[in-house]
Structures are given as structure tokens and as C-alpha cells.
Amino acid sequence: MQQRSGQQRPDQQRPDQQRPDLQRLEQPPAPRGARVSRRGLIGGGAAAAGLAGAFVAGHASAQSPSGTSAGTSSYAFRGAHQAGIVTPAQDRLHFAAFDVTTGSRAQLVALLRAWTDAAERMTRGLPAGGGAVEGAPDLPPDDTGEAIGLPASGLTITFGFGPGLFRDAHGRDRFGIADRRPAALAQLPHFPGDVLDEARSYGDLCVQACADDPQVAVHAIRNLARIGFGTVAVRWSQLGFGRTSTTSTSQSTPRNLFGFKDGTHNVKAEQASAVDEHVWVAAGDDPAAEWLAGGSYLVARRFDMAIEVWDRQTLGDQEDSIGRTKGTGAPLSGGGEFTRPDFTMAGSHGPVIPEDAHVSVVHPDHNGGARMLRRGYNFVDGTDALGGLNAGLFFLAYVRDPRTQFIPIQAKMAKADALMEYLQVTGSALFAVPPGAGAGEHVGQALFT
Numbered sequence: 001m002q003q004r005s006g007q008q009r010p011d012q013q014r015p016d017q018q019r020p021d022l023q024r025l026e027q028p029p030a031p032r033g034a035r036v037s038r039r040g041l042i043g044g045g046a047a048a049a050g051l052a053g054a055f056v057a058g059h060a061s062a063q064s065p066s067g068t069s070a071g072t073s074s075y076a077f078r079g080a081h082q083a084g085i086v087t088p089a090q091d092r093l094h095f096a097a098f099d100v101t102t103g104s105r106a107q108l109v110a111l112l113r114a115w116t117d118a119a120e121r122m123t124r125g126l127p128a129g130g131g132a133v134e135g136a137p138d139l140p141p142d143d144t145g146e147a148i149g150l151p152a153s154g155l156t157i158t159f160g161f162g163p164g165l166f167r168d169a170h171g172r173d174r175f176g177i178a179d180r181r182p183a184a185l186a187q188l189p190h191f192p193g194d195v196l197d198e199a200r201s202y203g204d205l206c207v208q209a210c211a212d213d214p215q216v217a218v219h220a221i222r223n224l225a226r227i228g229f230g231t232v233a234v235r236w237s238q239l240g241f242g243r244t245s246t247t248s249t250s251q252s253t254p255r256n257l258f259g260f261k262d263g264t265h266n267v268k269a270e271q272a273s274a275v276d277e278h279v280w281v282a283a284g285d286d287p288a289a290e291w292l293a294g295g296s297y298l299v300a301r302r303f304d305m306a307i308e309v310w311d312r313q314t315l316g317d318q319e320d321s322i323g324r325t326k327g328t329g330a331p332l333s334g335g336g337e338f339t340r341p342d343f344t345m346a347g348s349h350g351p352v353i354p355e356d357a358h359v360s361v362v363h364p365d366h367n368g369g370a371r372m373l374r375r376g377y378n379f380v381d382g383t384d385a386l387g388g389l390n391a392g393l394f395f396l397a398y399v400r401d402p403r404t405q406f407i408p409i410q411a412k413m414a415k416a417d418a419l420m421e422y423l424q425v426t427g428s429a430l431f432a433v434p435p436g437a438g439a440g441e442h443v444g445q446a447l448f449t
């Protein structure tokens with residue numbers, strides 16, 4: 001780590017903000033055999049369910065939910081862009097990468113159609129199919145049932161396509177779409193500090209399910225995996241909690257497991273021109289892949305944190321590694337959380353924000369203006385053999401072009417970022433995220449027509 005500046009830091013100006021507690025709703029028990037939706041079970045019957053459904057269709061959008069509390073809100077599945085990108089980041093994540101196990105293009109397209117239908121239903125708070133308990137007793141139910149009685153919980157389901165969908169490991173065109181592969185969709189390079197586990201990396205398809213209730217997110221992935229049986233197989237999945245980003249100015253900034261506010265200076269939904277410039281692929285960006293216009297690229301990287309080592313560092317060293325104060329998230333050059341960092345301000349041993357501080361290394365001013373929409377989550381996957389936490393940050397970022405917005409910054413981080421001393425990357429993947437599905441379309445339809 002770079003020499004500490006030793007300078008007294010300017011006062012912190014903004015009080016710390018607390019995240020509001022999740023509101024949970026008390027659910028009445030479901031009458032046995034009743035033919036009502038998940039929403040019906042919480043809303044007092046089928047009439048309420050119908051009303052709620054109409055409200056969803058009429059008013060919800062990917063950014064603006066219908067409903068008033070975290071539990072009952074829902075986001076429209078269909079639209080120009082997929083939900084779950086600029087949508088205010090929900091508190092829980094279940095992310096899954098799938099390998100396609102069929103060689104049949106028709107089966108793959110049928111799966112995308114079935115996934116679209118199920119995703120649209122589940123994001124409205126409905127079962128994945130007709131219902132968990134409404135079907136014939138001699139058939140497996142077409143919904144697994146663990147979300148009966150739970151509201152939509154702000155669920156969004158976002159689909160992506162990995163490089164392997166276009167050509168297999170032997171270079172074969174699997175589904176007649178190889179010539180439509182976006183030029184930027186290749187496996188990410190190996191970065192110094194990557195200790196990749198193949199079983200936590202790559203994938204032909206991905207599904208990001210975000211919700212305010214973990215059971216709703218898990219239910220979504222489980223049912224999509226069930227629907228895909230015989231066509232896809234789960235390659236890996238990751239649970240996350242405590243979003244580590246704000247994607248809307250309406251949200252307070254959460255904290256990562258290093259204890260620092262994360263997501264302060266992010267691309268946010270309300271900044272329409274920044275979203276257009278840095279997140280959405282535009283028509284003409286890639287002539288071979290016009291189907292991706294209105295979509296984005298998703299970088300997924302699992303960062304294991306050396307939590308116990310970090311916890312033994314002094315507060316000053318932790319703050320120097322980040323370049324911001326731990327309390328308010330203000331830059332070390334002073335002001336409040338949203339004050340612009342002054343990288344030229346001198347301390348007694350160099351700049352007051354050290355040159356190897358994370359925010360200095362990754363700041364757009366030091367990276368040709370490159371920005372990204374970060375949407376990561378904390379994870380704790382139990383403890384290791386020594387009793388240390390298997391914990392970290394599941395980094396998710398949406399960019400218009402990973403070759404200019406992610407790869408150079410990650411490469412620079414790997415070489416020059418003080419934070420990397422406490423991080424190891426154990427999983428990595430890149431996906432092209434198609435635009436939103438219009439009425440009657442399945443997700444990714446333009447790629448197959």
C-alpha cells in the first residue's frame with residue numbers, strides 16, 4: 001500500500017443513513033384446493049388479484065414499481081429494456097448460469113419462450129405456471145410452491161447470453177447464430193489475481209433474479225431451472241444479500257462487507273443521458289449484432305474477501321485503501337458523501353487520496369471517462385476449514401462495451417489497487433443482455449429471427 005498521507009482529514013459533513021427495514025406482510029393460510037394466484041392469497045381473493053394484475057400491467061415499469069411497500073411492489077417484465085438493470089437495486093439476489101445441453105435450435109427457442117412466459121408471471125406475483133396446487137394430482141406441479149402467499153416482492157428477472165451460446169469450445173456454430181455474435185462478447189481475459197474456479201465461471205445463459213425477499217428470488221431461479229430440465233443445466237449459482245450499489249437516486253447507499261458505503265458514484269436510472277452513453281448498446285454499435293441494440297453487457301465476477309485480514313487493518317489504512325471515509329463515505333479530500341474527490345489535494349506524504357486508493361484507480365477521470373452501472377451483492381457462503389468467513393462481493397456491472405468500460409479498469413485494478421491485497425477473484429463471466437421483450441415476444445427473439 002502507498003505511504004499514508006498523515007494529514008488530518010476535513011470534517012465529515014453528512015450524517016450516516018440507515019437502510020429502512022424490509023416490511024413483511026402477514027399472510028393468511030391458503031384454502032386447500034383454492035384456484036387463486038399468489039397475489040390472490042395475499043390480497044383477499046380472486047377479485048383483488050385481478051385488480052392488482054391490471055394495475056401492474058397499466059402502471060409498473062422497469063424503473064417505477066406498482067404498489068407502495070417493498071413487499072407488494074412489482075416491476076413490468078416487458079419493455080424496451082429488460083428490468084433488473086436500472087431498476088432500483090433490490091436487497092436480494094439469486095444469480096444462475098446455465099449450460100445448454102441440447103443441440104436443437106428449436107428446443108432452445110422453445111425454452112426462451114417458456115422462460116419469458118414464466119418470468120412475466122412470476123414478476124407479477126403469480127405462479128410460474130398454472131399453480132403449485134391447482135394441477136392434476138397425478139402430474140408434477142408446474143410451480144414449486146415455496147412462494148405461495150408471497151407477494152411479487154419487486155422481483156425482476158434478467159436474461160443474458162454467454163459467448164458459448166454462439167460457438168462451442170471446438171468453434172462449432174451450435175445454433176446457427178455464430179455470425180451474429182457481438183464482437184465484444186468473448187471470455188474475459190485472465191487478470192492478475194484471478195484464481196478462477198471453472199465451476200463458478202462462464203455459462204451459455206444467465207439469469208439474474210433480484211427481489212426484496214430471498215425466497216422469491218430463489219423460487220424464480222428454481223422454477224426456471226425446472227422448466228429448462230432437458231434443455232439446460234445449472235452450471236453455477238450465487239446467492240447475494242445487501243445490495244452493494246444504488247442504481248437510483250431514490251435509494252440510500254448501502255455498505256459492502258468491508259464496511260464501506262458502496263454505490264455512491266454509480267450510473268443511476270435518473271441520469272438518462274449517462275445511462276444511454278454508458279449502459280445501453282445503441283443501434284449501429286455492432287453491425288453484426290443489431291439484435292443487441294437496447295441491451296447491454298453484464299460482467300459477473302465473484303470477489304472473495306480476506307475479511308479477517310481486513311479486520312486487522314487500522315481504520316486509517318482501510319480508508320486509505322478505499323480513498324473514502326468509512327463513516328460517511330466522503331472522499332478523503334473532504335466534503336460529504338457526494339462531494340467530488342480532489343485527487344490533487346496534497347497530504348504530508350503525497351496526495352491525501354493515495355494514488356493506489358480504489359476510488360483513485362477506478363475513477364472516470366483516470367480512465368478516459370469510462371463509467372459502468374454497478375449492481376453487486378454481498379455474499380457469505382459459510383466458513384472455511386479455519387473458521388474464516390467464505391465471504392465477499394459478487395460484482396455485477398452493466399456496460400455498453402466491456403472492452404473499453406470494464407477490461408482496462410479491471411486490469412489496472414489488478415496491478416495498482418491497494419484493495420486487491422484483500423481480494424481474490426474466484427468466478428468470472430460475461431454475458432450479452434438482449435433488450436426487453438415486446439408484447440408477444442420472447443426474450444432474445446431478434447437473435448433468432
Ligand SMILES: C=CC1=C(C)c2cc3[nH]c(cc4nc(cc5[nH]c(cc1n2)c(C)c5CCC(=O)O)C(CCC(=O)O)=C4C)c(C)c3C=C
Nearest residue numbers: 256260261262263264265303322359362363364393409410
Ligand atoms: C472494474 C471495476 C470495479 C471492480 C472490480 C470493483 C470492485 C470493488 N469495489 C469495491 C468497493 C468500492 N468501490 C467503489 C467505487 C467504485 N468502484 C468501481 C469499479 C470497480 N469496483 C467504480 C467505477 C467506482 C466509482 C468510482 C467513482 O466514480 O468515484 C467504492 C466507493 C463508493 C462508490 O462510489 O461506490 C467502494 C467502497 C469493492 C469492495 C470491490 C470488490 C470486492
Ligand SMILES: [Fe+2]
Nearest residue numbers: 262358359362
Ligand atoms: Fe469498486
